[in-house]
Amino acid sequence: MKIDPIHQFNIEPLFTLGHIGNHTIAFTNSSLFMFIAVLLIALLMLASGRDLVPGRLQSVAELSYEFIASTIRGNAGAEGMKFFPLIFSLFMFICVSNLVGVVPYTFTIATHLIVTAALALLVFFTVLIYGLYKNGLKFFKIFVPSGVPIYILPLVMFIEILSFFLRPVSHSVRLFANMLAGHIALKVFAGFVAMLGFSLGALGWVGGVLPLALTVALYALELLVAFLQAYVFAILTCIYLNDAIHPGH
C-alpha cells in the first residue's frame, strides 16, 4: 500500500465546456466544488428564515454577516462598508470551500495557487484602482511614511513599494500553502494507519493508534485553519482596502 498524498490535488475534467485559443476549458472537480461552495453559501444566506428570534441556520447567517461587518468597520472604517459584498463573498467562498474540503474524498479549491492568486489579484487591483480613483496621485502617499528622516526616505520608499507589490504574493501563498500543507499532513498520517495495519497485521493495528490520534488532532487543527485562513484573507483585504480609503499613514 503506497501513500499518495498528492493524488487529492489532481484536477479531473468532468466534461469539456469549450476552447479559448489553445486552452481547453473543462468543467473539473475543482469547478464542481466552487459551485458547491457558492450553492451552500446561497442556501445559508437565502434559505434561512427572517424571524425576529432567529433559529440556528438564521443565527449562522446573521453571525457571519455581523462578523464580517464588524471586521470591516474595525480595520477599514465605516467607508470600508462599500466593499462589504466583496469581502463577504471572499470570506464565505474561502471559508465554506475550505470547510467542505476537510471532508474526506472532497476537493479543496484553495490548494491550487492559481485560485488563491486570482483572488489575491482581484483584491490587489481593487485596492489599486479604487485608491487611484478616489485619491488620485495622493494615493502614492502610502509609499511615503510621514516622520521619516529625508536621508533614509528613498530606502523606506523602496521597501514600501516592494512590499506593496509583493502583497498579492504573500496574500495568495499564505492561503494556498496552509491548505496544501495541512491536507498533505493529514493524508500522510492517515496513510500511516492503513499502512501499518496492512503490513504488520495485529501489531500494526495497535501501532496505528498513535498516527490515528495524530490524525484526529490534525483534523481538528485543519478545521481551525480552514476558518482562520479565510479570516486572515478577509482581514488582510480590509487592511489593504484601508490604504486605498485612507492613504495617509
Add this chain to the structure above:
Amino acid sequence: MAESHGEAKGQKAGAHTEAEGGHHGGAFPPFDSSNYASQLVSLAIAFVALYLIVSRIALPRVGGTIDARQNKIEGDLAEAQKLKDESDAALKAYETELANARSNAQAIGNETREKLNAASEAERKALEEKLAAKLADAEKQIATTRTNAMSNVRGIAADAAGAIVQQLAGVTPDANAVNSAVDASLKG
C-alpha cells in the same frame, strides 16, 4: 510573458499526462498549468455569481432582518420607557392625591373634634349650672328644714328640761330661764 511560459509548461505537462495514461505521476497538480484556464474560467463564473447573489439578495435580506430586529428592540424599549414614565406620573399623581386627601381628612377631623368639644363643653356648662341651681335649692331646703328641725329640737329640749326640772325640783321653772339655758347648751 508569464502566459506563454505557462502555456509551454502546460503543453508539456499535458503531453506527459497523456503518455502516462491519465496518471498524474510527474507534475505536482497545483503547478500544472494545463488546467489553469479551466480553473480561472470556473472561478470567475462562480465568484461573479456568488458576488451577485451576496450583494443583490443575501446581504440586503439578512441586513434587513437585523435592522428590523434592531428597530423593533429600540421601539419596544422606547415604548417601555414611555409606559414607565406614565406609570411614574400616575404614581406621583396618586401620592399627591393621597396626601391631599389625608390633610383634608385631618382638617375635617380637627373641625369636627372642635365642634364636638365646644358642644359638649356648652352642654356640660348648662348641666353644671342646672346642677348648681338644684344644689343651691337643695341646700336652701336643707337649711330651712334644719332651722325648722333645730327650732323644734329647741322646743322639745325646753319642754323636756322644764319637765325634768319639775320632776326633780318640784318647781315649775321660769320659761325664759329654761329657754336661755337650752340655748346655751345647744350652742355649747
